[in-house]
Amino acid sequence: MTPPPVPTLYAWLGGIEALKRLTTRFYEHVAQDALLAPVFAHMGADHPAHVAAFLGEVLGGPATYSAEHGGHPHMIRQHLERHLTQDKRRRWVELLLATADELAMPDDPEFRSALVGYLEWGSRLAVINSQPGASVDEHAPMPRWGWGEVKGPYTGA
Numbered sequence: 217m218t219p220p221p222v223p224t225l226y227a228w229l230g231g232i233e234a235l236k237r238l239t240t241r242f243y244e245h246v247a248q249d250a251l252l253a254p255v256f257a258h259m260g261a262d263h264p265a266h267v268a269a270f271l272g273e274v275l276g277g278p279a280t281y282s283a284e285h286g287g288h289p290h291m292i293r294q295h296l297e298r299h300l301t302q303d304k305r306r307r308w309v310e311l312l313l314a315t316a317d318e319l320a321m322p323d324d325p326e327f328r329s330a331l332v333g334y335l336e337w338g339s340r341l342a343v344i345n346s347q348p349g350a351s352v353d354e355h356a357p358m359p360r361w362g363w364g365e366v367k368g369p370y371t372g373a
């Protein structure tokens with residue numbers, strides 16, 4: 217018998233509506249956080265939805281961010297000259313994961329390890345791209361993240 221197809225991380229977490237719930241709540245927390253609030257003091261009202269679209273595309277969903285929001289180069293550009301530090305990055309990741317717990321997003325070991333892997337990678341790139349002298353590769357492809365070594369969601373095995 218053919219095994220069922222492996223869902224994308226995007227499908228497993230519940231698609232764009234789940235991601236919008238996550239980023240909306242996350243930036244509410246950010247606004248209350250002494251370390252991060254000043255970093256995001258001037259973000260637009262659409263920022264949570266844009267980040268949701270970006271994450272959705274990376275995690276295997278539709279290419280909405282590439283089609284409508286300027287793709288990876290635009291995202292990198294948003295981080296230029298922000299002088300982000302490791303303590304801000306760490307708080308950002310910590311708050312996002314706490315929000316995922318708060319909203320009862322899938323918490324199987326397979327999904328969470330893949331999510332943490334991407335967030336560590338992406339947030340460290342954001343810090344690098346925010347340092348003086350960083351520049352944008354106008355052809356930077358959109359990253360695509362999958363299940364990695366665990367290869368698929370929890371099966372009880």
Ligand code: HEM
Binds near residue numbers: 270290298304308342
């Ligand atoms: C995986 C990690 C990350 C992802 C996927 C991500 C994604 C994004 C995206 C998609 C945008 C542009 C939104 C738009 O098109 O309007 C953006 C902007 C921004 N990001 Fe990130 N980001 C990450 C990490 C971080 C971290 C760690 C920080 C700071 C601690 C940060 C600070 C910012 C700021 C300040 C902006 C501009 C907000 C504004 O419009 O004022 N990002 N990010």
